[in-house]
Amino acid sequence: MNDLNKKLILSFLIVFFLGTVALFTLREATESKIQNLNVLSSVPSFELVNFNEKIFTDNNLLDKITILSFVFTSCPDACPIMSENFSILQERFKDSDLIQFVSITVDPDYDSNDILKTFSEKYSNGNNWYFLRGDKNYISTLSEKGFFLSALNLPAGHSTSFVLIDKQKNIRKYYKGTDDAAIMELQNDIVFLINEKT
Amino acid sequence: MKLRLFYNSAVIATILSYLLIFIGGLVRVSGAGMGCPSWPKCGEGWIPPTNVDINQINTTLAWIEFTNRMFGVILGISIIILNVIAIFYFRKNHNLLFYSILSLIFVIINGLLGGALVWFELNPYIKTAHMLFALILVSILSYICIKSYKMLNSNLFKGLTSNLVLLKSLIFLWILIVIEILLGTGLRTNIELIVIENPLFSKSDQLDALPYYKYMHSIVGFALLFFSIYVNYSLRNHSLLLAKQIGYFITGMVVLQIFLGEMMIFFDLPQLTRLFHTWGSSWLVGVIIILYNCIKNE
Known part of the structure; x- marks a missing residue:
């Protein structure tokens, strides 16, 4: 075998080796993204009221991919950013009837149905975003025990996390609702859940 | 002898930089760019966590991105060695010395651009710049390789x-x-x-x-x-x-x-x-x- 042929064979082997390593790495990366979305727990049963006075229960989460958050309308810092992010996601997924958004007020004493309606008109561009209210203690318990999100000193002490819930009412993952990178991750995970075979 | 040493270290640096471009491509393609959410540290420590995360860091993606950084450091070291040889032996050959120093400057800039990519959450313009600087770096290193090869085998040319x-x-x-x-x-x-x-x-x-x-x-x-x-x-x-x-x-x-x-x-x-x-x-x-x-x- 001459020198050139040896070099050619060696280069092919190196490229083949790199390709194999890359294929393995890519598979691991995909696998890790799926594992990050494993079922964490199931959504508890609950009953709240939408601002149009229609009852909304955990059964409304069935067969939908839901993004849920706890907010209040007079909140100065985090909530406007969180709601703006909901708005952006709602716009980007407007062509899918699988997606819905749920905002639960942690200040039901102040957030009357009228105020929630005005808030909704400010941020929502569709009818797949529910603004729910109920008894303050009930909501506090739902947040802490049902969704494992801190709810000390409501309304100010509410969590700024978004919860991703799949079509079987399973909690899949939490995201920082005010962080752009987390919102991008949430967006990719929503696409994954849309394509997920059930 | 000295020239061969210089040539060999230039070839090693060139091969390493191509390998680094491959790993960088792997980071982009696998979506591991933000695998380490901070720079130069990877999350809390200098090395990504090995067990399942507490802070929602995807450890697989973190290690892919970390490998890229580690190879960057190895390439940096190999270019520093190239420069040491150039400074010691080729102080009078301004051409080789100049391009060796230039490659060092470009590898440092590109390392910092990699950091900027993390700070600015994968800004598309920085991504392009990161790629462009890598291409310039392999060009400089390839130039150093062929120049010293020609000096080594002058009768061929x-x-x-x-x-x-x-x-x-x-x-x-x-x-x-x-x-x-x-x-x-x-x-x-x-x-x-x-x-x-x-x-x-x-x-x-x-x-x-x-x-x-x-x-x-x-x-x-x-x-x-x-x-x-x-x-x-x-x-x-x-x-x-x-x-x-x-x-x-x-x-x-x-x-x-x-x-x-x-x-x-x-x-x-x-x-x-x-x-x-x-x-x-x-x-x-x-x-x-x-x-x-x-x-x-x-």
Whole structure:
């Protein structure tokens, strides 16, 4: 075998080796993204009221991919950013009837149905975003025990996390609702859940 | 002896930089760019966590990104060694010394650009700059390699007559390949931006939404093929076997790249194809520099 042929064979082997390593790495990366979305727990049963006075229960989460958050309308810092992010996601997924958004007020004493309606008109561009209210203690318990999100000193002490819930009412993952990178991750995970075979 | 040492360390640095471009491509293709959410540290520590995360860090992605950084450091060290040899032995050869220092500057800049990518959460312009600086770095290193190779084997290159038209076409070919890579990176960035705004788009929707210059990428690709065949034709009677071999390599690589590019459009195996599409084109950049200096009469 001459020198050139040896070099050619060696280069092919190196490229083949790199390709194999890359294929393995890519598979691991995909696998890790799926594992990050494993079922964490199931959504508890609950009953709240939408601002149009229609009852909304955990059964409304069935067969939908839901993004849920706890907010209040007079909140100065985090909530406007969180709601703006909901708005952006709602716009980007407007062509899918699988997606819905749920905002639960942690200040039901102040957030009357009228105020929630005005808030909704400010941020929502569709009818797949529910603004729910109920008894303050009930909501506090739902947040802490049902969704494992801190709810000390409501309304100010509410969590700024978004919860991703799949079509079987399973909690899949939490995201920082005010962080752009987390919102991008949430967006990719929503696409994954849309394509997920059930 | 000293020259051989310098040549060997230049070859090692060049191979490492191509390997680094491959790993960088792997980071982009696997979506591990933000695997380490901070820079230069990876999350809380200098090394990513090995067990399952507490702070929602995906450890697999963190290790992919961390490997990229580690190879960057190794490449940096190899270029520092190259510079030490150059400073000790080639202080009077301003050419080799100058380009060695230049490669050190570029590797440092590109390391910082990698950090900026994390700080600015994968800003598409910084991504392109990171790629462009890597291409310039392999060009400089390839230049150092062929220059010192020529000094080592000066008898091989004696009595060559320069073909000016051929040299000019090689410069043109190099500019064309860099433009082609930037067009390709631009297209990829555009697809990423389209996907952000329209997460529900299918692949054909994404391609439809691309601006008109998607055709430019194909047109320039075929122009590259045409010119590389022309280069081979001009080299047909060349006395240097090495030059002819490099000529064949260039044409073969261009054909392979066109093939991989078409595969990405018509078949659904995007990740690995994308990786080799990017990596193969980066080889062309350095190899054209080598061919140019190979047939140039000093």
